[in-house]
Amino acid sequence: MAVERIGDDVPDQDLAALARLGDKKAFAMLVGRHCETARRLAETVLGDRDLARDASQEAIVVALVSLDRLAKPASFGSWLCGIALNVARRWLQESRRVAGVPSENHPDHGPGPDELAEAAVVAERVREAVAELAPGQRDAVMLFYLQGLSHREVAAELGISPGAVKARLHQARGVLAPRLSALVEKEPRMTDEKAPEPRWVDVTIAGIRRPGGDDAYLKMHIVILKETGGARELPIGVLATNAVYLAVILESVEMPRPMTHQFAAGLLGAAGGRVDEVRITRLVEGSFYAVVVVDGPVGRRDVDARPSDALSLASIVGAPIRVDERILDDPSATGYTAWRDYPTTESDLANEAREAVAGRTAGRAREDDR
Numbered sequence: 001m002a003v004e005r006i007g008d009d010v011p012d013q014d015l016a017a018l019a020r021l022g023d024k025k026a027f028a029m030l031v032g033r034h035c036e037t038a039r040r041l042a043e044t045v046l047g048d049r050d051l052a053r054d055a056s057q058e059a060i061v062v063a064l065v066s067l068d069r070l071a072k073p074a075s076f077g078s079w080l081c082g083i084a085l086n087v088a089r090r091w092l093q094e095s096r097r098v099a100g101v102p103s104e105n106h107p108d109h110g111p112g113p114d115e116l117a118e119a120a121v122v123a124e125r126v127r128e129a130v131a132e133l134a135p136g137q138r139d140a141v142m143l144f145y146l147q148g149l150s151h152r153e154v155a156a157e158l159g160i161s162p163g164a165v166k167a168r169l170h171q172a173r174g175v176l177a178p179r180l181s182a183l184v185e186k187e188p189r190m191t192d193e194k195a196p197e198p199r200w201v202d203v204t205i206a207g208i209r210r211p212g213g214d215d216a217y218l219k220m221h222i223v224i225l226k227e228t229g230g231a232r233e234l235p236i237g238v239l240a241t242n243a244v245y246l247a248v249i250l251e252s253v254e255m256p257r258p259m260t261h262q263f264a265a266g267l268l269g270a271a272g273g274r275v276d277e278v279r280i281t282r283l284v285e286g287s288f289y290a291v292v293v294v295d296g297p298v299g300r301r302d303v304d305a306r307p308s309d310a311l312s313l314a315s316i317v318g319a320p321i322r323v324d325e326r327i328l329d330d331p332s333a334t335g336y337t338a339w340r341d342y343p344t345t346e347s348d349l350a351n352e353a354r355e356a357v358a359g360r361t362a363g364r365a366r367e368d369d370r
Contacts, residue, residue, distance in 0.1 A: 016073035027067075031060055034077040038084035045088035048287075050306075054239050055091060059084035061241075062218065090218050091239070129176055137172040140165055200279065200322040202228040205311060208247050208349060209342035210240070222339040223311060225280070225323060232328045234280070235336050236288050242308035244349050249315045251350030255357060261312040272297045278314040280307055280323040283333045 010026075012033070018026035035056055042059070043052035062083050063076075070079055130141055136158075143154045144165070151162040158165070206226035211219045221243035225234040238246070245259060258266070268274065273296030282289050290310040291302040305313075314321050327333045 011074065012076045013074040016067070016070060016076045020067050020070075020073075027064060030076050031063075031080075034080050035060060037077065038081045041081050042084045042088040045085060045092055051091070052088065054241070055088045056084050058087050058218070058239065058241065062087070087218055091220060133172055133175060137168050137175070140168040141172045141176075144169055198281075198324040198326065201230075201232075201325045201328055203234065203280075203321050203323050204228055205246075205250065205315065205321070206233065208243050208250070208346035209339045210243065210344035210349065211339075212343045216240075216344070222336075222342065223308070224339065225321065227328065232334070234323060234328060234334055235339050236280070236307050238308040242306075242312070244353055246308060246312050246315065247346040247349035248353050249312055250346055253350050253353050253357075261309065261316055265313060265316045268294065268296075275313060275317045275319040276300070277320045277322055278305075278310040280310075280321075280327060282324065283327055283330065288327075288333075 010029070012030060015026040015030050019030060038059055039052050039056040042055040043049055046052050046055060059080060063070075063080050066083075070076060072079075130138060133141060139158060140154055143157055144151070151165045154165045155162045203225040206224040209222045209224065210216050211221075213219070217240050219240070220237040221240055222235045223238055223243065223246065225236065227233070245261065247253075248255065248259070249261070265275075273294050276293040276295045279291050279293065280288055281291055288307045290305045290307040292305050292310050292313060294301050294303055311321065313319070
């Protein structure tokens with residue numbers, strides 16, 4: 001079957017067979033059919049839309065290099081979703097370990113029996129309230145809020161317009177609000193007491209580590225920040241792809257095209273702005289948060305960012321990196337030390353990237369010779 005003639009009605013089984021033969025368009029069509037479902041499943045595990053998107057992208061990469069292992073080509077969709085779930089679960093487990101989440105060697109400060117019982121009661125009351133809605137409203141609420149479908153997808157499922165879906169959801173919220181208002185905790189009273197100002201500590205990127213094993217590319221990689229002029233270190237778990245991007249920047253690997261962070265730096269400069277500094281600001285429920293402090297024509301602004309993106313941008317433009325000292329003094333942030341035994345360094349990651357680029361370049365040259 002010629003590539004140009006692949007239609008939307010081609011079954012997954014045929015597309016998978018073409019993809020195994022190297023047909024990029026066939027693989028792209030398979031991914032287009034099933035990637036959103038994979039992302040939603042990953043989000044149910046990770047609880048974060050951006051992380052889930054990254055997990056689904058990682059799953060797509062794994063699927064691409066593992067097509068020969070697909071036992072049933074017709075089941076590509078469920079196979080991809082299974083990979084996405086495995087990636088998400090592994091990331092969740094690794095991020096908890098990196099952040100020092102309680103394990104069997106540490107006390108568990110999670111919800112106790114009383115809190116779990118209370119949560120069960122609340123969930124039951126919510127289910128009862130939803131069940132009492134008018135049928136049309138109930139169906140819309142179940143599909144939109146509980147299954148995560150979009151307005152357009154709910155409309156297709158119910159055979160109505162997206163506008164009608166929005167109207168039903170609005171009506172349902174109006175009915176549910178008074179019934180469930182007693183379950184909503186009151187906002188805590190505001191006080192005049194201000195939180196202490198953070199003390200920022202200068203750090204440098206001391207290295208990147210990847211764990212061992214055949215599935216190392218699925219595991220959380222570690223970026224190590226080291227206190228300038230001091231001994232304190234901060235390990236931050238990042239996704240495999242982000243670790244490779246950062247290694248490429250640190251090791252000055254020449255890429256055929258600008259990467260996303262290089263493009264962002266160039267775009268910022270073209271707009272008359274510059275990165276003043278990057279800050280690792282806090283650790284919340286196992287996730288680090290960062291800001292990029294930008295100085296531009298409209299003044300100085302703090303832009304929220306993932307640490308991996310912030311560190312990559314700082315490495316490109318040479319901006320200082322700083323960490324709130326309270327994080328460096330927090331054992332739950334710094335206590336993870338298993339990375340010291342990880343075998344792969346940033347130099348290894350950069351060399352792998354060089355080899356991959358060289359391989360693709362050679363492949364294109366062979367195609368051109370034909």
